[in-house]
Amino acid sequence: MSVQDIEVLVVGGGIMGVCTAYYLRQLGHEVGIVERKTIEAEASGRTAGSIALQNKHLHLVPLCIGGIKTWKELEREVSGLEFTASGGFRVAETEEDVRILDRDLPAQNELGLDIRRLAPREVRDMASYLSRELKAVNFCPWDSHINALGATKHIADRAKQQGVEIFCHTLVKDICWRSRDLVEVDAGHIRFRCRTLVLAAGVWTEKLAGRIGVRIPLRLRINQMIVTPRVSRVIDHMITHARGILTLKQLACGSILIGGGWQGRGDLNHDEKKPAFASIVGNAAVAVRVVPALAKIEAIRTWAGFESRTDDKYPVIGALESKENVLVGTSCIGGYVAGPYIGKLLAQVIHEGKSEMSLAPFSPGRFR
Numbered sequence: 001m002s003v004q005d006i007e008v009l010v011v012g013g014g015i016m017g018v019c020t021a022y023y024l025r026q027l028g029h030e031v032g033i034v035e036r037k038t039i040e041a042e043a044s045g046r047t048a049g050s051i052a053l054q055n056k057h058l059h060l061v062p063l064c065i066g067g068i069k070t071w072k073e074l075e076r077e078v079s080g081l082e083f084t085a086s087g088g089f090r091v092a093e094t095e096e097d098v099r100i101l102d103r104d105l106p107a108q109n110e111l112g113l114d115i116r117r118l119a120p121r122e123v124r125d126m127a128s129y130l131s132r133e134l135k136a137v138n139f140c141p142w143d144s145h146i147n148a149l150g151a152t153k154h155i156a157d158r159a160k161q162q163g164v165e166i167f168c169h170t171l172v173k174d175i176c177w178r179s180r181d182l183v184e185v186d187a188g189h190i191r192f193r194c195r196t197l198v199l200a201a202g203v204w205t206e207k208l209a210g211r212i213g214v215r216i217p218l219r220l221r222i223n224q225m226i227v228t229p230r231v232s233r234v235i236d237h238m239i240t241h242a243r244g245i246l247t248l249k250q251l252a253c254g255s256i257l258i259g260g261g262w263q264g265r266g267d268l269n270h271d272e273k274k275p276a277f278a279s280i281v282g283n284a285a286v287a288v289r290v291v292p293a294l295a296k297i298e299a300i301r302t303w304a305g306f307e308s309r310t311d312d313k314y315p316v317i318g319a320l321e322s323k324e325n326v327l328v329g330t331s332c333i334g335g336y337v338a339g340p341y342i343g344k345l346l347a348q349v350i351h352e353g354k355s356e357m358s359l360a361p362f363s364p365g366r367f368r
Contacts, residue, residue, distance in 0.1 A: 003193060004190055007196065009032050009185055009192050010031065010198040013039040013152070014152060014339070017033060017343070019155060020343040022156075031165070032165040032167060033156070034185070035170065040153050045149060046148075048257045049147055049249070050247040050259065051337050054113070054140045055240040056333070056334050058104075058111065060314075060315075060332070064334050070341040071144070078155050080154045081147070082146055084145050086143070087144075089130065089137050089238070095135060100242040127237060131292055167190070172185055174186040175197070180325050202308055203218055209328065212326065217367060218309065221306075221307040222306060224279055224304040227257055230254030231256065231297055239291070246283070246286045246290060260283055260286065265304075273305055307335075309333065315331050317332075
């Protein structure tokens with residue numbers, strides 16, 4: 001077994017881990033990423049790429065605003081991201097949906113989202129493709145989308161060019177916390193010795209933290225998506241639903257991605273995730289009701305991916321209380337939206353001992 005000394009080791013090659021490494025390297029730190037598969041192989045490469053704010057819980061909006069601002073920064077620094085600041089609609093199909101939009105709107109605008117209710121004529125002028133059966137439509141200029149199939153890889157490639165070491169197909173088997181200046185990570189053929197460790201391994205973070213006696217309870221979700229062939233332009237905006245049962249956008253290549261948190265099936269221990277037929281039908285039905293033109297377009301592929309949630313729906317971000325040189329970044333509803341900003345905040349904590357946004361509500365210590 002070889003031994004490698006490195007200042008900061010990040011476990012996890014998703015958007016949070018990659019961006020933590022990216023920003024740490026910009027701050028002058030020696031950084032490595034360890035990934036059990038390949039960069040973007042799990043949740044960050046299996047998301048539909050929705051970068052929306054209207055469908056987020058209010059307590060996550062500031063974090064997600066930071067995420068969108070960071071995505072825009074990355075778009076200027078990293079080629080190939082296909083970030084599209086389209087603006088977006090949140091739609092209501094029923095009177096109960098309308099009440100949800102009415103309930104959320106004042107608090108959302110207090111947070112600076114600039115959302116407005118569209119008159120029927122405005123809806124027809126801006127998006128004639130939306131169903132005329134919709135009860136209400138809100139528009140948010142922040143809502144965007146990105147091609148998630150490759151975005152994290154592009155950032156990782158840029159980080160590697162800048163000096164970040166990336167170890168793919170490297171499974172962490174054990175972690176040993178020695179002191180505030182030393183953590184040892186056993187990855188089979190390599191033993192890493194680092195001053196600071198970042199656990200950004202999605203749902204696997206629970207098991208990794210348990211190796212050093214820290215409890216971070218995460219619930220597994222298996223989200224699934226649907227994609228169409230490349231077709232002529234149908235949808236010009238990001239679309240979400242009042243009940244959180246639809247995300248819809250069309251990529252620059254022409255493919256239309258349909259999501260919305262519909263659950264597949266699978267097993268974490270066997271690394272199995274599969275779409276569920278009932279969820280495919282249900283998700284497609286909502287999409288067709290909202291955009292009727294989709295009824296004439298076939299779906300060519302579905303897929304599913306692991307995601308983790310905490311019971312309180314808050315992400316887990318920050319340093320461990322008893323082991324301050326071990327930090328965690330995981331389990332965020334809208335984690336792909338906020339992911340780059342979470343990475344930046346973790347980099348700030350490691351570099352300066354504090355971050356520009358308070359991470360106290362998201363502390364791993366809340367589970368003790």
